[in-house]
Amino acid sequence: MIILRTADPTGCSHYQHWSNDDRPNLKYSIPLPNGGEIWPKKQWQWAKERALRALEDGELVFKTVKGVTSVSYKQYLRDSQGEERKTKPQTIIDGFYTQRGTAESVALFGELNKFSFPKPEGLISQFVEISSKEGDLVLDSFLGSGTTAAVAHKMGRRYIGIEMGDHAVTHCAPRLRKVIEGEQGGISKSVGWQGGGGFRFYRLGSTVFDEAGNLREGIRFEHLAAHIWFSETRTPRGKHRRTPLLGVHEGTAYYLLYNGILGDQRPGGGNVLTRAVLAGLPVHDGPKVIYGESSRLGAAALEALNIVFKQTPYDVRAR
Numbered sequence: 001m002i003i004l005r006t007a008d009p010t011g012c013s014h015y016q017h018w019s020n021d022d023r024p025n026l027k028y029s030i031p032l033p034n035g036g037e038i039w040p041k042k043q044w045q046w047a048k049e050r051a052l053r054a055l056e057d058g059e060l061v062f063k064t065v066k067g068v069t070s071v072s073y074k075q076y077l078r079d080s081q082g083e084e085r086k087t088k089p090q091t092i093i094d095g096f097y098t099q100r101g102t103a104e105s106v107a108l109f110g111e112l113n114k115f116s117f118p119k120p121e122g123l124i125s126q127f128v129e130i131s132s133k134e135g136d137l138v139l140d141s142f143l144g145s146g147t148t149a150a151v152a153h154k155m156g157r158r159y160i161g162i163e164m165g166d167h168a169v170t171h172c173a174p175r176l177r178k179v180i181e182g183e184q185g186g187i188s189k190s191v192g193w194q195g196g197g198g199f200r201f202y203r204l205g206s207t208v209f210d211e212a213g214n215l216r217e218g219i220r221f222e223h224l225a226a227h228i229w230f231s232e233t234r235t236p237r238g239k240h241r242r243t244p245l246l247g248v249h250e251g252t253a254y255y256l257l258y259n260g261i262l263g264d265q266r267p268g269g270g271n272v273l274t275r276a277v278l279a280g281l282p283v284h285d286g287p288k289v290i291y292g293e294s295s296r297l298g299a300a301a302l303e304a305l306n307i308v309f310k311q312t313p314y315d316v317r318a319r
């Protein structure tokens with residue numbers, strides 16, 4: 001991996017500074033392979049001793065294009081114990097071209113729906129191979145056509161892919177379904193992929209909390225309900241009727257009194273737990289967790305009724 005490259009527009013052999021602090025010990029020359037030397041435009045990132053050691057170890061790369069020299073540093077991989085690997089990793093992009101990615105995309109989605117400039121699975125598999133092991137979690141927050149998720153799946157990694165475009169539906173999800181069914185494109189043959197596994201597809205709802213961590217003003221019942229249900233049960237709520245009974249999980253019923261869900265907008269009406277409100281709630285014969293603005297039932301009454309009362313917004317957990 002290259003961490004530095006610069007081209008001085010004046011055409012002089014100069015380097016970009018590597019650090020923002022002004023430190024005299026970072027200003028020194030590095031000998032060039034042609035016998036010359038090179039000074040930083042401002043300063044290097046490393047102390048001289050370290051840079052010269054890297055030079056001696058063949059870790060600095062000099063490149064001159066149109067009279068402008070640049071220097072880069074080859075970063076080496078570390079093994080799981082943090083030891084530096086003795087051998088240099090091979091360049092990881094040899095043999096993988098975007099044409100191959102396009103061919104894979106056509107095979108998956110057809111000529112008309114192919115993806116623009118998709119990476120080939122073989123390329124992504126090398127990144128996955130050198131940076132993770134089976135069972136690890138791979139994140140691609142810009143999923144595109146879903147190559148990373150498909151590769152991670154075939155290589156026994158768990159994964160999270162995030163995609164804002166419609167192709168999350170038209171490309172990513174169908175592609176992963178094909179992977180599960182055992183499609184034989186991309187790296188399938190080289191990793192012996194036979195199909196299996198599964199994935200979950202979620203749509204992000206509205207933001208529940210504001211920047212300060214408070215419940216967002218005006219949040220709609222169903223969004224808050226989905227959040228509370230998930231934070232209590234760690235399971236998605238799915239689509240439901242607008243009812244204060246969010247559902248029953250492992251014998252406990254979860255209720256939310258919010259935004260006049262009971263049709264009574266008066267203060268102390270729909271959002272506050274009173275005996276009258278309780279009597280109007282869908283019945284559950286067992287423990288109940290009830291979220292509301294406040295409770296008119298005292299601690300003893302709540303206990304006798306097998307109710308845990310939680311106050312919105314204070315008891316709504318961000319996670």
Ligand SMILES: C[S@@+](CC[C@H](N)C(=O)[O-])C[C@H]1O[C@@H](n2cnc3c(N)ncnc32)[C@H](O)[C@@H]1O
Pocket residue numbers: 118119140141142143144145146147148162163164165
């Ligand atoms: C270049 S593509 C991703 C390529 C893909 N990671 C690969 O390896 O082939 C970038 C994708 O990021 C998506 N994207 C951009 N901004 C995003 C955001 N804020 N949240 C989610 N997806 C985003 C775009 O819709 C596009 O599909």
